[in-house]
């Protein structure tokens with residue numbers, strides 16, 4: 594294990610920001626910690642980077658970061674030096690490590706080339722777009738060959754349509770350099786897209802860890818499921834209505850994502866459509882069945898509010914999801 598946090602806690606005054614946080618990051622792995630704003634993600638990175646001290650618990654590295662193999666924190670506002678052009682910004686860390694001017698410049702330009710920024714080598718940060726600044730900040734961090742790269746909200750300042758491309762870029766860079774990365778973010782889709790593993794942080798605690806697919810489909814608690822997106826809570830006595838013919842399961846409840854439910858027009862159906870909302874490439878249906886409200890994502894099939902419909906579980910999901918024990 595490259596990085597190990599064990600029972601890290603931190604308070605500011607009487608406010609507990611991190612509460613018994615433990616997790617690992619393996620060498621060459623990309624792990625994202627996701628959580629809402631203010632939950633303590635930046636504090637967590639600051640402790641790992643050695644900028645803050647935990648009140649209790651410990652942070653261990655298999656090879657402790659050093660001047661030659663540092664843990665580098667890339668801040669969400671990039672912190673490029675405004676008075677230096679891009680090549681000098683990227684070369685800065687090398688110069689600070691006493692690499693000669695010529696070699697530092699060559700390595701910086703090679704890095705800018707890899708990042709598609711070589712034509713901006715002479716430009717100043719103010720002349721760059723947010724996406725270019727983000728790439729430049731990562732280039733500046735990587736040029737010193739860090740042991741681990743810590744990314745604080747890497748998508749925070751990017752337009753929506755730049756975020757997913759940046760997630761792919763971070764993933765490709767991480768693989769190309771074989772570097773260990775830990776990212777903290779509230780941008781879920783991007784974290785899902787680029788991470789080997791994720792942790793959900795709520796109320797200062799990591800409440801669930803796993804692969805992106807694992808935590809999305811088996812979030813482990815209603816609280817975690819709700820943070821990851823809309824979820825339908827289904828008491829088991831309703832399951833025969835949603836998946837006729839399935840063997841019955843014991844008492845309790847299961848959780849289903851809106852995309853694993855199907856809505857079919859049916860004049861005899863037991864469910865009533867309450868709302869139909871256009872959301873671009875899909876429709877969000879608000880459905881009521883036996884006093885329970887459901888959210889369903891589907892395609893436009895002419896259904897309007899007030900229609901009777903049949904609400905069913907996608908058979909591909911029914912079998913595995915109904916085996917879930919309630920959390």
Ligand SMILES: Nc1ncnc2c1ncn2[C@@H]1O[C@H](COP(=O)(O)OP(=O)(O)OP(=O)(O)O)[C@@H](O)[C@H]1O
Nearest residue numbers: 605610628629630631632633634635636637746779
């Ligand atoms: N040095 C400090 N002194 C006092 N309170 C602090 C300090 N640093 C952070 N906090 C508080 O700790 C809480 C968590 O802050 P933190 O920045 O770690 O959260 P975050 O999840 O990164 O949020 P965001 O996504 O908004 O940056 C906040 O309530 C913040 O005000």
